[in-house]
Every structure is written in structure tokens, then in C-alpha cells.
Amino acid sequence: MREKIKKEKEEMKKVSESIAKRKASKRAELEAIRAEIARDKEMRKKEREGSSSSTPAPVKTVTPAVRDGKVKMKIKVADSTLMKTFEETDLLSNVLDYVKQEVKQEVTLSNTYPRKDFKSEDLIQSLSSLGLTGNVSLVGKSAAA
Numbered sequence: 001m002r003e004k005i006k007k008e009k010e011e012m013k014k015v016s017e018s019i020a021k022r023k024a025s026k027r028a029e030l031e032a033i034r035a036e037i038a039r040d041k042e043m044r045k046k047e048r049e050g051s052s053s054s055t056p057a058p059v060k061t062v063t064p065a066v067r068d069g070k071v072k073m074k075i076k077v078a079d080s081t082l083m084k085t086f087e088e089t090d091l092l093s094n095v096l097d098y099v100k101q102e103v104k105q106e107v108t109l110s111n112t113y114p115r116k117d118f119k120s121e122d123l124i125q126s127l128s129s130l131g132l133t134g135n136v137s138l139v140g141k142s143a144a145a
Helices: 003-054 090-105 118-124
Strands: 070-077 080-087 107-110 132-140
Touching: 003 080, 070 090, 070 118, 080 090, 090 107
Parallel strands: 070 132
Antiparallel strands: 070 080, 107 132
């Protein structure tokens, strides 16, 4: 019985030593990482101080996306999704007519983001003047709802 207790104590001692070694190893890894971060910060600080006085930072130029004059329209209506490509110069009324023709009922259109319910005066404006360019998602609601 005493031997069993003695073996258990030895095992516990080995386990606790193993845990202590792992903790020490983790601490050493953390310290190494912190030291590397400190070196990086110092190096960046020196680079900023050196570059601000000698040469200005290069200016990044952003090239605008190529616009082909097309609007890829995705319109969610009831249980279906309609997809069609329109011209930026098309009127919103063209889109509404297409949706009415497909779902065979009266609908109103709204933009998903930024949220906007289109009114009758919007129907005579072009898609580009309404900010509907590129890929656009609209929601069609039944006019009765």
C-alpha cells in the first residue's frame, strides 16, 4: 500500500514538473514575441523619423473601376429572384415594367442599401442618376401589401 502511494506521489511530481516546464517554455516564447514586437516598433519609429525629413511618402493612385455602362440588376420579389442587365441610361420605369411583366402583379421597388423606397417621381430618372450602377440589388414588394 505504501508503495502504491509512493508511486502516485512520484507520478504527481513528474506531472507537476512537466506542467512547470511547459509554463516556463510558454513564458519564454511570449517574452521572445514581445521582444520582437518591441524591435519592430523601434525600427518603424526610426524609419518614420528618417523618411519624414528626407523624402515625402509616395502617393498612392487609385484607378477607378472601368464602367461599361451596364447595371446588373438582381430583384427579389416574393419567392423568386429576377436577374437582368440594364443600361445605366435606362429609366427606373423600364425596370419596374420588366418586374411587373415577370410577376404579373403590381409592385413597388426599393433599394436594399442605402434603404430607399422609390416613388413615382423616381420612375422618370435614369438608373445612373439614382445611383444604381454596377451590381445592384432591389426588392420588389406587392403594391397591395
